[in-house]
Amino acid sequence: MLHKSGFVNIIGLPNVGKSTLMNSIVEKKLSIITNKPQTTRHRIFGIVNRSNFQIIFSDTPGIIHPYYPMQKIMMQYVRKSLQDADIILFTTEIGKLEYFSMFDNINNNIPMIILINKIDKISIKKEEDLLYDTINYWHKLFPHSEILPISALKKINIDLLMHKIITLLSEHPPYYPKEFLSNKSERFFVNEIIREKIFFIYKQEIPYSVEIQTELFKEQKTFIYIFSSIYVEKNSQKGILIGKKGLTIKKLKFFSVKSMESFFRKKIKLKFHVKICFNWRYDFKKLKHFGY
Ligand SMILES: Nc1nc2c(ncn2[C@@H]2O[C@H](COP(=O)(O)OP(=O)(O)O)[C@@H](O)[C@H]2O)c(=O)[nH]1
Ligand SMILES: [Mg+2]
Structure with a gap:
């Protein structure tokens, strides 16, 4: 049977829902979540195992301007995950139009999906317009990347995202034993x-x-x-x-x-x-x- 496997790295600004997304995909609370920035300090793997694929998701700290040594190390984790991915999930949220020089490090050869998170918050016309503005903003910056509106919290479009990821992955045997859920103890x-x-x-x-x-x-x-x-x-x-x-x-x-x-x-x-x-x-x- 054909088996696919690869590394999918979730990156983005703080508080956009990266950890919520990983937990929602692996269906276990591996990453801690708060409404405050800089909650995630390490790079955490969440592994999804099925008979025909193994996807190693990586939750990362939010991109910030580093001020002290711990933040510098946190940003090294992020820089690394921009290079060693098979697929990048660039996560942002409705209304967030912010560019960081860190984005210049994104390797153009790696397929990237831009996720506009928190679409469950859309209830009025004005917010719908904001979603289109957000999509346009990121499309101009990364014209070759696919853009997908999602809700990590309410699990909107998560199945579709998984389908897209599996399609993009290459044939490869599993990198980790199939019973592994994470790289952390x-x-x-x-x-x-x-x-x-x-x-x-x-x-x-x-x-x-x-x-x-x-x-x-x-x-x-x-x-x-x-x-x-x-x-x-x-x-x-x-x-x-x-x-x-x-x-x-x-x-x-x-x-x-x-x-x-x-x-x-x-x-x-x-x-x-x-x-x-x-x-x-x-x-x-x-x-x-x-x-x-
Ligand atoms: N409304 C809404 N809130 C979300 C969604 N995803 C995450 N959040 C909230 O956004 C905040 C930051 O989430 P977290 O996953 O820690 O963000 P991270 O810093 O990017 O890892 C938390 O209060 C989450 O509950 C979503 O899809 N919809
Ligand atoms: Mg986090």
């Missing part, structure tokens, strides 16, 4: 789930200042024991993270456990340890230690 997903809850619970700089390291992930018959360290950049942030009488971190634990239980389909026993790693975001050595 269980500990990575634990870290990401905690980080997502931190985005929801804490304000301002806290979500951007934390990094999680899961020291222990021990699966038993009925439970998974997890021990995670939460690193902050300075002492004052430690207090905020823990909260009065430890109430805020209790809340964090509660929501993290709930989410992990649904992800791993098992009861979770979770322990936190809050530590300080001075200015880790600005230090290449510390970033390397954290897996960037």
Whole structure:
């Protein structure tokens, strides 16, 4: 039987719905989603396996102007994914007409589909016009690329997108064992789930200042024991993270456990340890230690 396989990289500006799209395609919440930019820090694979194809999707951080070392590394992930793709899914949303010099790095030999996301928001004539303006804008910039309006959230045109992707892919044996869902470990997903809850619970700089390291992930018959360290950049942030009488971190634990239980389909026993790693975001050595 003919078997197709390839790498499909999802790139675009922050907050346009790249992570939502990947989760919706792989039908599992591999990438964390918030309404804030810079939620996705790493490059995350989501693999779709069928008997006659294997597609390796790659969710990437949103394209930004990098200011500090962590953002520089994030943009290296993006640059790489513009080069090593078999297909690029350039994702944007209705009304977003913004050009970044990063787009000049797109390899013209790689087929690219431009996705105009969030079309579920169209309810009035004015928004329909905005969709046409958006399509025209991107068509002028990339005249050879196909443009497809979608809704990642409401799954509009996702089947059609999958069909287009499979048509574009070449014949190739699977790159990964067929039972693989992702390139990331269980500990990575634990870290990401905690980080997502931190985005929801804490304000301002806290979500951007934390990094999680899961020291222990021990699966038993009925439970998974997890021990995670939460690193902050300075002492004052430690207090905020823990909260009065430890109430805020209790809340964090509660929501993290709930989410992990649904992800791993098992009861979770979770322990936190809050530590300080001075200015880790600005230090290449510390970033390397954290897996960037
Ligand atoms: N209305 C609508 N909202 C969406 C859609 N896709 C994503 N969003 C929302 O847009 C925000 C950013 O989504 P996310 O996937 O994290 O974007 P990313 O930064 O590009 O990865 C979240 O609040 C999503 O719920 C969509 O198709 N329709
Ligand atoms: Mg994302």
